[in-house]
Each structure stands twice: as structure tokens, then as C-alpha cells.
Amino acid sequence: MPYFQWTGSLVIGIKTIDDQHKQLVEMLNNLNDTMEQSGQCPAPELVDRLKTYAAEHFHVEEGYMQAFAYPEFEAHKKEHEAFCDVVLSLGNSCADGSAHPAELLEFLKSWLTNHILDVDMKMGRFLEDHL
Ligand SMILES: [Fe+2]
Numbered sequence: 001m002p003y004f005q006w007t008g009s010l011v012i013g014i015k016t017i018d019d020q021h022k023q024l025v026e027m028l029n030n031l032n033d034t035m036e037q038s039g040q041c042p043a044p045e046l047v048d049r050l051k052t053y054a055a056e057h058f059h060v061e062e063g064y065m066q067a068f069a070y071p072e073f074e075a076h077k078k079e080h081e082a083f084c085d086v087v088l089s090l091g092n093s094c095a096d097g098s099a100h101p102a103e104l105l106e107f108l109k110s111w112l113t114n115h116i117l118d119v120d121m122k123m124g125r126f127l128e129d130h131l
Pocket residue numbers: 058061076080115119120
């Protein structure tokens with residue numbers, strides 16, 4: 001059983017975005033496997049790779065939202081920015097030993113789950129009506 005199990009309830013209905021979400025889940029599972037094997041923080045490059053991919057993905061979502069004048073664009077974008085800030089600081093804390101690796105993984109898992117199920121789902125419904 002993977003650390004983060006992809007389920008149909010996470011599908012927002014926009015294929016490009018769903019595929020990227022699946023990729024993020026897979027990257028998180030790989031990060032977890034690496035951490036379980038070593039018992040240590042994932043290498044900063046791996047955390048960085050996930051953060052870079054997430055930033056690219058956010059850019060795609062933001063492009064959709066802007067293209068269709070999504071009314072909750074600003075608030076949604078702020079969540080993306082907050083995510084990048086926390087991953088950066090937690091990644092650093094993990095690397096310098098002041099945070100346990102599990103904290104980073106748990107943050108990623110719960111943020112992704114909550115973000116997809118709440119704001120991304122709302123955005124998906126809006127886009128489906130406008131695409
Ligand atoms: Fe989002």
C-alpha cells in the first residue's frame with residue numbers, strides 16, 4: 001500500500017491537472033520510500049524536484065484560472081505560494097535536523113489532500129462549466 005493512495009475522490013475532472021496531481025502523489029510516494037529506506041531526510045535535491053514540479057503545476061492551474069477569469073484566483077494563488085514557502089522551510093529544517101523527516105512528508109500529504117479536495121475541486125467545477 002503506497003504512503004499516499006490515489007483514489008477517484010481526488011479527480012477534479014480536468015485531465016491535465018489530474019495527471020499532474022497523480023504525478024505529485026507519485027513523487028511524494030517516492031520521497032517516502034527513500035526516507036523509509038534511509039531513515040533520514042530525503043536529499044534536498046529530491047525535495048527541490050517535488051517543489052519545482054509543484055510550482056510548474058501551480059502555474060498551469062493559475063493559467064486556467066486567469067484564462068477564465070476565475071473569481072477565486074487570488075485566494076487560490078496565495079495557497080500555492082504558501083505551500084512553496086512551507087516546503088522550502090520544512091525542507092531546510094529537515095536537512096539541518098531540526099524537523100523530523102516525517103513532518104515534511106505529513107505536511108505534503110495533508111496539504112495535497114486538503115488542497116485538491118477543497119480549492120482544486122471548486123476550481124475544477126468552475127472550469128468544467130466554462131471549458
Ligand atoms: Fe491548486
